[in-house]
Amino acid sequence: MQRGTYEGKAVVNSAAIPAGAPTGQPSGERPRLTRRSAGLILVGALCSATAVLQVRPFERAEPGPNADAFDETYLGRHIVGTRQPGSAAGAGAWQVTVDGRPLHLMRRADGSYMSMVDHYTSYDSPLAAAKAAVDELGDQQLRPHEGEM
Secondary structure: EEEEEOOOOEEEHHOOOOOOOOOOOOOOOOOOOHHHHHHHEEEEEEEHHHHHHHHOOOOOOOOOOOOEEEEEEOOOEEEEEEEEEOOOOOOOOEEEOOOOEEEEEEOOOOOOEEEEOOOOOEEEHHHHHHHHHHHHHOOOOOOOOOOOO
């Protein structure tokens, strides 16, 4: 084994160490995990996860514009919506309930929806309007309109 100094520190030339010579680590003990190797493992895992997500994207949970129904629990409230018979895919006649109570929706001229709970904001779908109504209601329940029971 060759020894020398570099900037005042003792240096050993590892090329001169014969094969099978002691390395300073007890035999049978596994090498320790260093910060560098842990970081490389983490980077590899993140790259793998990114590759998987790019190959297999998340599916939309919200029904598309041509869906005929939805049934979902949002913030603990049960939202059910069905397209009314006889209405075309774009016509927008929906019956929506929140916890079994009717939520009245109206289709705007631009194709968006509004609810009677929040009639100042437009929403892209009946489900989005119902979720916004649930957000606005908080822990209150929908009340029936005059003449309804």
